[in-house]
Amino acid sequence: MRLTEKTMFTNSKQRDGLWTRLPEDKGHGMHVMIGTESFGPVDISLFRKEEVAHLPSAALWMKRAIDIVLSAVSLLLLSPFFLLIALAIRLCDGGPALFSQRRVGHRGVEFTLYKFRSMHLSSEADGIPQLCRSDDDRLTVVGRFIRNHHLDELPQLWNVLRGDMSFVGPRPERRYFVEQIRAINPDYDRLYQLRPGLFSHATLYNGYTDTMEKMLERLRMDLDYLDNRSIWLDSKIFFLTVFAILTGKKF
Secondary structure, eight states: OOOOTTOOOOSSOOSTTSOSOOOOOOSOSEEEEETTEEEEEEOGGGGGGGOOOOOOHHHHHHHHHHHHHHHHHHHHHHHHHHHHHHHHHHHHHSSOSEEEEEEEOGGGOEEEEEEEOOBOTTTTTTSOOOOOOTTOTTBOHHHHHHHHTTGGGTTHHHHHHHTSOEEESOOOBOHHHHHHHHHHOGGGGGGGGSOOEEEOHHHHHHOSOOSHHHHHHHHHHHHHHHHHOOHHHHHHHHHHHHHHHHTTOOO
16 A cells, blocks of 8 residues: 555545545554544545555566567567568559557656558658557558458567567557546556556457447556566467467457
8 A cells, every 4th residue: 555645544534535435444444544633533445546466576577588589580480480471562652651659658758659550651640649440441452351350469579579568458548548548437547556467357358449349448447457467378378369360360
C-alpha cells in the first residue's frame, strides 16, 4: 500500500478523489495516521487502487531474459519473411513498408512503436486519431491481410529487444485514447507498472479494440492479467497466440 502526504480520509466523504467512504469499525483493519490525524480501522482492500502487483525479482529477470533471447532469435529467423511483407506493401501502393507511432508504455512514458504499414498514406490526414474497424476503407489490400492475421505487429519484436515492450503484457495505446479510457476508469494507471506487450490475454480473447466498450473490456482483462501474472501465464498466452497466428485464426 502506498500513501502520500496529500492522502486524506474521513468516514463519510472522499478527499483527493480516492474513495467515497471508509468501512465501519468491525474490529479489524488498520489505523492510518497522516500528520496529527488518525483514521481507522481501515479495510486495506480499499487501497487496491494504490497496490502494486509484484512478481519475484527472479521471475522479472527471467521474463526479461526470455524477451531478449526470443526477440533476437525471432528477428533473425523471420528476416526473410519481413522482406517479403515489406516488398508486398511497396508493390501495393509504392509507399514505405514501416510505420511508426507514439504509444504510452512503462511508467506512463511514451515510446516509438513500429508496425508494418497497413493503411493508405492519407489516413488520419486531419491529425485526429481514429480507431481501425474491420471494414475500414483506409486499409490497403495487403494491409487488410496482414492486419487480419496480426502480421503488421511483427516489427515490434524490435521494441521487445530494445526493452520498450515485452512479449506478453497489455497492448500499448495512444495518449489520445488513454486519456479517454482514464476518464471512465482511472485504474488504467495501474497498467503503467508493466511493459506493454506484443501479445496480450485481452487481444487473444477480445480481439482488436474498435469501440470504447471493447477498450474498457480490454482494460478489465489487462487488470486481471496484472493481478494474476506469472511466467506460467505468460507462456500460456505466448503459445496460444502463436498457435492462433500459425493456424490463420482471426482474433
